[in-house]
Amino acid sequence: MTAGTRTLADARAWARTGTRLVLDAVADLDEAGFSADSALPGWTRKHLAAHVAANADALGNLVHWAATGVETPMYATPEERAAGIAKGPALSAGELRSWLADSAHKLGESLDALTEEQWSHEVVTVQGRTVPATELPWMRSRETCVHAVDFGTGVSFTGLPDGFLTALADEIRDKRALATLPAGPLPEVTAWLAGRPHSLADAPALGPWL
Known part of the structure; x- marks a missing residue:
């Protein structure tokens, strides 16, 4: 989205x-x-x-x-x-x-x-x-x-609407100019993109967003 x-x-x-x-x-x-x-x-x-x-x-x-x-x-x-x-x-x-x-x-x-x-x-x-x-x-x-x-x-991010998470992940990915994203559940990937705590293994650290 x-x-x-x-x-x-x-x-x-x-x-x-x-x-x-x-x-x-x-x-x-x-x-x-x-x-x-x-x-x-x-x-x-x-x-x-x-x-x-x-x-x-x-x-x-x-x-x-x-x-x-x-x-x-x-x-x-x-x-x-x-x-x-x-x-x-x-x-x-x-x-x-x-x-x-x-x-x-x-x-x-x-x-x-x-x-x-x-x-x-x-x-x-x-x-x-x-x-x-x-x-x-x-x-x-x-x-x-x-x-x-x-x-x-x-x-937690798991309690946020899926449509919101998809739109937010799309926006932050574009703003951070990321070509690929780590594999994982949408809430965890979105938390990672936003520079919040997440459970993704081996995902590189990102600075805070928002």
């Missing part, structure tokens, strides 16, 4: 699945659990939660851009993204859960409100890519599904 074959409906469904997985991943965390390390080096679960919540807010800016035509970058300044992540440790478990849920709900509502014409409007991502608004649910599905695993509370 490639960008040409995954549909907007696919991406929106995967984003909803990822949101549910993220909220479930943090549902039972107390202060100590939130303050514990995530699977991402140097980040606690509080850092990760703040990142995922801030991502929803940032993507909401691009939805606003697509809906109104008013240029609204994901982040006002390069420092704003880092500041959002950094404030995570200062928030309580309840505040982080609320931010995650409220930001995801607001993003979902704003996406629901886009018209067919507005979905085709172009916006610019934080990486400087110009994309139609139809790419935004795919961007959100990557953030939520992969980071749901990174919380380290029980979600």
Whole structure:
């Protein structure tokens, strides 16, 4: 599955699945659990939660851009993204859960409100890519599904939708310019491609992605 074959409906469904997985991943965390390390080096679960919540807010800016035509970058300044992540440790478990849920709900509502014409409007991502608004649910599905695993509370790549894993593996393989992939189950190959822990034997180490 490639960008040409995954549909907007696919991406929106995967984003909803990822949101549910993220909220479930943090549902039972107390202060100590939130303050514990995530699977991402140097980040606690509080850092990760703040990142995922801030991502929803940032993507909401691009939805606003697509809906109104008013240029609204994901982040006002390069420092704003880092500041959002950094404030995570200062928030309580309840505040982080609320931010995650409220930001995801607001993003979902704003996406629901886009018209067919507005979905085709172009916006610019934080990486400087110009994309139609139809790419935004795919961007959100990557953030939520992969980071749901990174919380380290029980979600794994085997619990992610097969269609999502296929689309993600295709995308990362192309971006990493890999001609061949190691043999193995799709979830393990995708985890390897994303630079996450996997069970593949003799697969070369890859740097982190996302």
